[in-house]
C-alpha cells in the first residue's frame with residue numbers, strides 16, 4: 001500500500017511539474033509560490049536552496065522532503081487538482097482549452113499565484129475554502145474529494161483517503177464552476193481582477209418638477225470623479241457667502257447618466273466574480289427622493305441578463321447552474337417576503353453560523369421578463385409612505401438577491417428554504433441589491449408618530465451598523481459586527497469570505513437638500529476612506545493644497561468604533577489608502593449672490609427598465625447637452641465660468657478644511673485620544689444621518705466667527721449621540737423583542753382560550769347528559785375558568801409592561817435630540 005501510495009504521489013507530482021511548464025528560474029519561483037500558497041513551502045525550499053532542477057521536484061517531494069502527512073498529501077493533491085492537472089496525460093504538457101486559453105496569463109499555461117484573482121479569489125487559497133455556504137465549503141475538513149481531472153491517480157487517493165464509492169456523484173459535486181469557467185474576451189482582459197472590494201459611486205439626479213417650479217438651484221457640479229457642493233451660508237451680518245465642499249469618489253455620475261451606464265460602472269464588472277464564489281452587495285444610500293429606487297430597480301434586471309448569458313454557456317449548462325431570486329424587506333427590524341404577500345419571515349442561524357431566512361420564497365428565473373414582474377410585484381408590496389420629497393417613499397430596506405446555485409433535481413419552479421429540494425442546491429455565488437430606506441429617516445425619532453420614530457431609530461441603527469461592517473470588512477478584521485442590526489445580520493454572509501461591495505450614493509441637486517446631500521456624501525466619503533483601493537486623484541487634490549491650510553475636517557467623517565478609530569495626524573505625505581478623503585473649501589463671496597436660472601430637466605422620468613426615456617441617454621464619455629447649472633460644469637463634467645466660477649472665487653477663497661490623513665489605532669490608544677476629542681468629532685453628522693442637521697445649520701450661520709466653538713459644539717453633539725445611542729439601540733432592540741413576545745403571547749392566549757372553550761363545550765355536553773354529576777361539572781368548570789383568568793391576567797401584565805416600554809422609548813428618543 002505504501003509503495004503504491006508513493007508511486008501515485010510521484011505520478012501526481014510529476015504531473016505537477018510536467019504541466020507546470022518549462023524549467024527556468026521563474027518556473028522555480030512560481031513553483032515555490034504555488035507550494036507556498038498551498039501551505040507546502042517547506043517542500044519548495046530544498047529546490048530553491050540547492051538549485052536542483054525543478055524537474056526533480058516530484059522526486060524530492062517523494063523522497064525525504066516529500067509530503068509525509070496525510071494533510072500534506074491532501075494539500076498537494078488539491079494543489080494539483082486546482083491546477084487542472086490530468087494524471088492520465090502526465091507526459092503531455094498542459095494545453096489550455098479553447099475556453100480557458102483566452103484567460104491564460106502566460107504562454108506555458110502556468111497560472112501564477114498573482115494571476116489567480118482572474119480565476120476567482122481563493123482558487124488556490126485553501127483558507128478561502130472554508131466558507132461554509134459556497135460550493136467549496138469544508139473542503140479541508142471533509143473527506144477528500146477526488147478531482148474529475150485526475151482519473152488515473154484518483155483511484156489510489158480514494159483508497160488512501162477513504163473516498164466514498166459514488167465517484168460520479170463526487171465528481172459532480174467537485175466540478176467547481178470557478179475552475180472551468182469560460183473566459184470571455186472581457187473577462188480575459190483581467191477586468192474582474194480590478195474589481196475593488198469596495199467601490200463608492202455617487203449619482204446625482206436631475207432637478208425634479210417641483211424643484212424647478214420653485215426655481216431651486218442646482219448646487220452640485222460634477223467633474224470626472226469628483227463633485228462640488230456649493231452651499232450658501234449667511235454670516236452673522238447676514239451677508240451671504242459660499243462654502244464649497246469637494247468630494248472625490250470612484251465614480252461620480254451626473255444627471256445625464258443613464259441607468260445602463262450606472263450598471264456598467266457598478267455591477268457589470270462584478271458579474272463574472274459571482275461565478276467565482278463571490279458574494280456581492282450593491283446598496284443605494286441617500287435621502288428620500290434622491291433616486292435610490294430609481295437607480296436600484298433596473299440593476300437586477302441587467303444583472304440577470306448578464307448572468308443568464310453566462311449561465312447559458314455550455315460549461316455552466318453542463319454543470320447545471322441555475323439562477324434564483326428572492327426579494328424581501330426589513331421594516332421596523334422585521335423581515336417580510338415581498339414576493340409572498342408580505343409574509344413575515346424569521347431569521348435563524350444554523351450550526352455553521354449561516355443565516356437562513358426561514359420561509360423566504362426563492363424563485364428560479366430563466367428570463368428577464370420574469371424578473372421584471374417579480375420586481376414590480378415586490379415593489380408594490382413594499383412599505384411606502386409619502387414624504388415631502390417623494391410621494392412614494394420607501395420606509396424599509398428592500399433586498400433583492402440573485403443566487404447562482406449548482407442545481408440539484410427539482411420538480412417545481414417555486415421552492416422555499418424549507419423545501420428539502422432547495423437545500424440541496426449549493427450556492428456558487430450571489431449578489432444582493434439593497435435599496436435602503438431614506439437616510440434622513442434615521443432622524444425621524446422625535447417627530448411623527450411612535451411607529452415612525454421606531455422606524456427611524458431602526459434605520460439609523462442599521463445604517464451605522466452597515467458602515468461598521470464595511471469598515472471591518474475592509475480592514476480584514478476577524479470580527480465583523482454584523483449583529484449590529486437586522487440588515488447586517490441578514491447580510492452576514494456577504495461580509496465574510498470573498499465579497500464585493502458597491503455603494504451607490506444618490507444625491508438630490510437642489511439647494512433645499514444641501515444638508516442631506518452633504519450628509520450622504522460624508523457617509524459615502526467615510527465608507528470610501530475605509531477602502532484600501534486607491535484613488536490617486538483624491539490624494540493629489542488634497543496634496544496640491546498648501547500644507548499650512550490643511551486642518552481637521554469639521555464634522556467630516558470620523559466615527560466612533562469599538563475596535564478601531566481614525567486619528568488626526570498632522571498632514572505628512574500622501575496616503576494611498578485615504579482614497580475617499582474629502583476636500584472642503586470655503587469660497588467666500590461678498591454678498592449679492594446671483595444665481596443663474598436653474599437648469600431645467602424633464603419633469604418626469606418614466607421608468608424604463610433599459611433606459612430612462614426622460615433623459616438623454618448619452619455615454620459618459622460623449623459630449624453632453626449644454627445644460628450647466630449656475631456653478632458650471634455639472635452636466636458636461638467641466639467647470640464653466642459662472643457667478644461662482646473658480647476664477648472669480650479663487651481669490652477670496654480660503655481653503656479651510658481638509659480631511660487629514662488618518663491612521664488606524666487600536667483600542668488601547670483611545671484614552672490618549674479622547675483627551676483630544678475637540679480636534680476630532682467622534683461621530684460625524686454623516687454617521688448620524690440628519691440628526692445634527694439643525695445644529696449644523698446653526699453652526700454654519702455663525703461659522704466665520706465661531707468656527708472652533710462650532711466644532712466643539714458639533715463634537716459635543718456627536719459625543720452626546722455616542723453616549724445615548726447604545727442605550728437607544730438597546731432600548732429599540734428590547735422593545736422589538738418585547739413586541740414580538742407580546743404578539744406571540746397573544747397568539748398563545750388565543751390558542752389556550754380555544755382549547756379552554758373546547759373543554760367548556762365538553763363540560764356542557766357532559767352536564768347535559770342524563771345522570772351527570774353536577775359536582776364534577778362545578779369543580780372542572782371552576783378549574784377551567786381559573787386557567788382562563790390566569791391566562792388573561794398574564795397577557796394583561798405583559799401588555800402593561802410593553803406599554804411602559806413604549807413610553808420609556810418615547811422619552812429616550814425625545815431626549816436624544818432635544819428641541
Ligand SMILES: Nc1ncnc2c1ncn2[C@@H]1O[C@H](COP(=O)(O)OP(=O)(O)OP(=O)(O)O)[C@@H](O)[C@H]1O
Nearest residue numbers: 205288289290291292293294390393394437438605
Ligand atoms: N437619475 C434620475 N433621473 C430621473 N429621475 C429620477 C432620477 N432619480 C430619481 N428620479 C425620480 O425622482 C423620484 C424619486 O426617486 P426614488 O423614488 O428613486 O427616490 P428614493 O431615493 O428611492 O426615495 P425614498 O427613500 O423616499 O424611497 C422618482 O419619481 C424618480 O423617478
